[in-house]
């Protein structure tokens with residue numbers, strides 16, 4: 001399997017050091033949408049999908065005004081997953097499966113660009129995102145304009161195997177697992193990918209900053225605020241961060257853990273030849 005680490009949506013929130021922990025307070029910070037593209041013997045797989053072409057061309061249709069004001073997405077079409085898939089010489093239709101950590105607008109935005117793909121996610125997340133009576137935060141984070149085309153949803157129950165002490169883990173296709181990490185959203189999961197004799201764990205939005213996996217953990221205040229602003233279950237979210245820290249401490253040689261939005265972690269992975 002060949003693994004590509006893509007950025008499918010740069011964001012430049014105000015706050016500089018309050019967001020990234022370094023540099024000036026007066027510069028815009030940089031956040032990314034870290035997406036994996038897997039070349040497998042059985043087609044291409046995306047892990048998360050970032051922002052899509054529709055979001056970039058018509059942001060007012062799907063990206064709420066306050067979310068744009070907070071995140072300040074750059075909206076560059078060349079960053080979308082489909083344009084990067086094409087730049088690598090593939091067609092959108094080569095993507096057979098999209099595996100989502102969750103359905104927030106900056107993770108499911110690319111779904112419209114891959115209408116033929118199966119879309120795997122936890123059953124809890126699909127239920128939360130598509131509830132007709134959802135309100136408040138949920139209406140903003142889950143814009144149905146991103147999936148009104150009718151994706152080929154494949155919801156997975158989060159009861160199953162254990163994996164490095166995490167329970168309820170489901171294999172959604174060979175060497176790709178959904179690992180429940182609820183708290184940021186109702187059905188948020190990590191996505192584990194076996195890459196040779198190691199594992200990658202895309203931990204989505206279960207943490208935002210690389211320093212949160214350190215001992216003792218630390219996180220710039222603006223990112224702490226954003227995580228609290230978007231969480232649905234504080235206790236679960238923090239307990240899952242504890243478990244991820246244990247995973248890094250005890251199995252860091254076997255499992256490479258990263259998150260969706262930390263530009264430092266994305267660059268570290270892109271610097272390693274695939």
Ligand SMILES: [Zn+2]
Pocket residue numbers: 104106107205260261
């Ligand atoms: Zn996110």
